[in-house]
Amino acid sequence: MTESTTVNTQVSGGNDVAATASTAYNAALEVIASVEPRVAEATRDELADQRSSLKLIASENYASPAVLLTMGTWFSDKYAEGTVGHRFYAGCQNVDTVEALAAEHARELFGAEYAYAQPHSGIDANLVAFWSILAHRVESPALERFGAKNVNELSEEDWETLRHELGNQRMLGMSLDAGGHLTHGFRPNISGKMFHQRSYGTDPETGLLDYDRVAAAAREFKPLVLIAGYSAYPRRVNFAKMREIADEVGATLMVDMAHFAGLVAGKVFTGEENPVPYAHVVTTTTHKSLRGPRGGLVLATEEYAPSVDRGCPMVLGGPLSHVMAAKAVALAEARQPAFATYAQNIADNAQSLAEGFLQRDARLVTGGTDNHLVLLDVSGFGLTGRQAESALLDAGVVTNRNSVPADPNGAWYTSGIRFGTPALTTRGFGRDEFDRVAELVVDVLSNTTPNLTKDGRTSKASYTLADGVVERTKAASAELLDKHPLYPGLELT
Template identity: 80%
Template sequence: MFVSDYAATASSVYTQALSIISSVEPRISDAIGAELADQRASLKLIASENYASLATLLTMGNWLSDKYAEGTIGHRFYAGCRNVDTVESVAAEHARELFGAEYAYVQPHSGIDANLVAYWAILNKRIEAPALERLGAKNVNDLTEADWEELRRTFNEQRVMGMSLDAGGHLTHGFRHNISGKMFSQHSYGTDPETGLIDYDQLLADAREFKPLILVAGYSAYPRRVNFAKMRAIADEVGATLFVDMAHFAGLVAGKVFTGEENPVGYADVVASTTHKSLRGPRGGFLLSTAEYAPFIDKGCPMVLGGPLSHVMAAKAVAFAEARTADFQAYAQQVADNAQTLAEGLLRRGVRLVTGGTDNHLVLLDVESSFELTGRQAESALLDAGVVTNRNSIPRDPNGAWYTSGIRVGTPALTARGFGAAEFDRVAELIANVLANTTPVTASTGKPGKAKYTLADGVADRTKAASAEMLAANPLYPGLEL
């Protein structure tokens, strides 16, 4: 997937760069080189990770990093920002065209930053702006102290409704330990106990009762697609703003795998995302919205954000440009196809999957019922065998959010290396074999342990050998030698 004509040039660039870094702090250059070696040698199945192109990676290492540029395009709080204006304009243009959105904001440093900007933009549009108009004030500085205190209390009374963490939602969707759960009065919606799927009728009933200001759609570990037309209808019925977090599946939207009612753009008022997951770009965030929300999102700095990372915005522009190609659409479709293959391979080998399968880019294994393991035991055993996953809660998880009962796996990264159906069926076999040969260890108290385990002799070595064969046939950044 990353074969290119500039591998030799890139090798020279990276070798020289690491040499310069080493002359200042060799431990850092060593760690950078070791990370490439580790990623080349492991089966990366973390659903939220991917591999950015060399062009995207190289774009981040430049002097745009040295420029402060708080504000918006053409309206900065620092002088000398014309080149940053160009970078941000190009990135926003590509994002709008890629997703068919009216407005794009590419400054957020991360997905959480993007979600916070979204929340406060919605609050400012729905709560602050009407209050200022009612009081005849241009901005909050014109308010009396009493008016300001009343506005602040009104902010704190607002309600948000998002998918619960164990059902597949994200921390920022109202989890009480996250700032989103502290900003708002929060209510979570779950999934059907039998199917694990979103019950839209129940969601509507809950929304009617709770009456949220913001209805959050999107997920971190829900292995199915969402009907955003239904989410829009629910939001409209209760007077909520529909906010979609598509951080995980943005690549499937960009790649035209999710279309129609499964594409949130056109249904949501505001959409937030990361750029580094299925989009295969640099680490960062961005927002899309309707035109009416644009002036409120534009106040992301100084409302939530500090100075934008101009070098990362440049890399976002490159990644968005790459995602507008036919090659990326083929990649996105292969991501979804490979997830189906992986799910089917696991099911054939007796692994229970949450919702019984997948129709996006991720698969959620119930290792508690399949192997009597906690997610932490399964995650650690797989890592011993060179398979990189992450433990994850499952609906109504008996082991809680730390130990968990699930393992989340995704296909974006290995698809980027060129893995297809044959390789992913083999990956399913390796995962099932490792977990079947993992035994939980009883704690010293006599109670079942949640972290300790034993892996049968030889399993790790055999798994690594089988993985090495597939990885060698699908090298990461072929031709890049350090």
């Protein structure tokens, strides 16, 4: 059995498990169809679509049947505000069990002092982190200063003073066009409304992080929160250096590892490239490269644990108990030896994809990758990111458009396409297949031509694909996908 087959078997569960999963899903769809057949049909169609397309979105993956089935249980019916052993509702003993398991697996997997499994998403995890830092760094000292045990004991005047202090703190994070995320302080997101925010970028020539520039920005701005992490930066980060910068200016180092958590869990990122030993607070999603259910986690040092533990009701509503149960299952899977093989394959395959593009004269931001994603500048094909994304989708290649540094087309049309290797690696794709994927992508983009607008200008949205390119791409994709079926042995009737 090859390494790629071993990884795919972990998701499919093997023949016996696949047969059992087939029975479970067919029965579930039959029950759903008895109430709303259109939902059952859309569910069947979604599996068919995912099986027949090249999924290259860096933030998507395929969860195992065990993870997926865990979400469809009566844990969904339970309210459980509070924390393990300290709920605001009765009858939460079983929720306590699964939440405690999820936190235990997260602590052991990442080597964290504390883990909080309640966030519903990555944004929620970041909100919990932000308010936990504010509570620890701003609220607690203010309460001590005012001689109060909690905010309810504050006078109206002191409360207004504290509210002003909470709402006027500073955050420094990676700029959106350099690869940062909306939740790192950008105005359209609530984080940009909570904090006085500034951004650090990358070197304009290389596209790489310049730690001296980050340090200079931090010294000048003096943020309360320094955020490291990314959603579209194709390189690794030295978190020891980021912690040095944070310590120098008295900032809390928060790392958003939503995209690369699987590479940390699988020990591809170690030493100074592993954020957990260096950050005060770490957030992540549980899907993406971690290959679990859609949700979030917060990891923290013991110093910040009491504040993070107040995530519900401070920021969150009732935790999604069925998703926390699925997180426990996914994190248990990630602690198995096969997951480390999978994580290394993700990084190796990203290298192969990048090399495949470069050999075909495509332009990559930073000139390559050393994580799970590749950022292709499509301006060399005369296209916008929106045109490239749509043309590739027409040909059965699922990607997403993305800004590149100093993007002339802005955040909507963009000039880039972001590719990720976690999903197809789950299916068992290897380095040769990813080189072939690069070849297919370049073929599609080379045969896509922007249309002209009515006034004769080059359109940023519409395009024309050359005859035959869709058909040959889909045929070649089908040949690749047939060798690595999604959920092999799982059959819907």
